[in-house]
Amino acid sequence: MIKERPILFSAPMVRAILEGRKTVTRRPVKVQPFDLSWSRHDHRIEYTAGRAENGDEIDGFHAYSTRSGGEWSAKCPYGQPGDRLWVRETWAQPANLDPSPTVYRATYPECIKGQGWENLIPSGAIRWKPSIHMFRRDSRILLEITDVRVERLQDGEGETASESRYIAEGIHRIHHGDGDYYFHPFKDEPGPGNWCDPFDAWRELWVSINGADSWNSNPWVWVVEFKQVTP
Template sequence: MADRPILLSAPMVRALLAGTKTQTRRILKPQPIGDVIQYGWSRDDGAHWTDQSFASYRLRIWAGDRLWVRETWQGLSFGDYLPTNSSQCEVRYAATDPCADLDAEARGYPWRPSIFMPRWASRLTLTVTDVRIERLQDISEADARAEGINGIWDGTPFSPDPTATNKFTVNIGVGNLNAPTAAGVYRMLWEWINGEGSWEANPWVVAYTFTVHAGNIDQIARAA
């Protein structure tokens, strides 16, 4: 078992807190090459997956590992609320701060990127229960919902355009459908994050399933 950080955006953090996100997908690196990979994958031991070309992938994250969530944040000193690096401070999280959408001057403090969140400031811990390798477009409707998608496109929080309509055209392998499916919304989210054409590229991804624990990873360990 290993403890590792994982970066998640504000919408995904809110989905974790709401109890609607139990999966995440990350691009497999390096991507397999050659025609033989069409025959699929086999798990050859507790830490490797092997494709039919006998290329073995030792995944960085495996079942049983714990992930502490890194999100956009700021540490504020007690009393005067000046930004600080100290663990003895109040931590604000952009995903749930009511002042998050104000500019830094109006809010009184800037945000720090998630990549700079230290372990002590994390408030969410994920325990990985399953790991599998698949094509991105193989995601099912149930898996899309497990990604935190509710299947309704309202323009937020997955669109940079707050005026987006609640109907949109998606292509989920059976033609163009004007329907707000969870898989369709996930496709739009993926392309928003990874860029135009990233869905059509259909890369191999690692799908992680996990349970969510509200609390710092070290506090949870001490309580246990």
């Protein structure tokens, strides 16, 4: 039996998933390793997972490390490869229509075009519901986990633009002419504020969601890679 769990995404990240730009998400490990000064190599992080013969999860997916200074382990709350994540996003079901359609803020009004509701659901009349309150039946995006690992938030600093691991976070790659590309987490057009390094665009994205203190602490994060599957 395939295990499913909910996961929250902001509107820009929902659009990035739907457009195929986002195939990975990074989330802080709840219980950080006991010594954040250790390098990745010092930690020698390994992984263990378990499934029964029928495919049922036994005890989830764990990352762990042992060293003379102590032991650390954490269970991934998002699952393991093969599990699925259904996306919670900001949504609404206008009560003035029967049956009431599900409307998604990330792609409004595109999500209602062709359904005869364009003139019946003006944006000002919609009472948007927080993503945390979305039910499974109303989710339109289903993701299958393809890989899980743990790394420091800023491990990819110094990678070239072409090899940067953060492009897969949904960062826009923007052509500025003469073969030059810049990057931004939210904008897709040339202009001031675009970054020449994907790492800087990634930093802006992370800080917008988690705050500057979280960035500066350079926490260990779960790296969850995924692909879209049919709901």
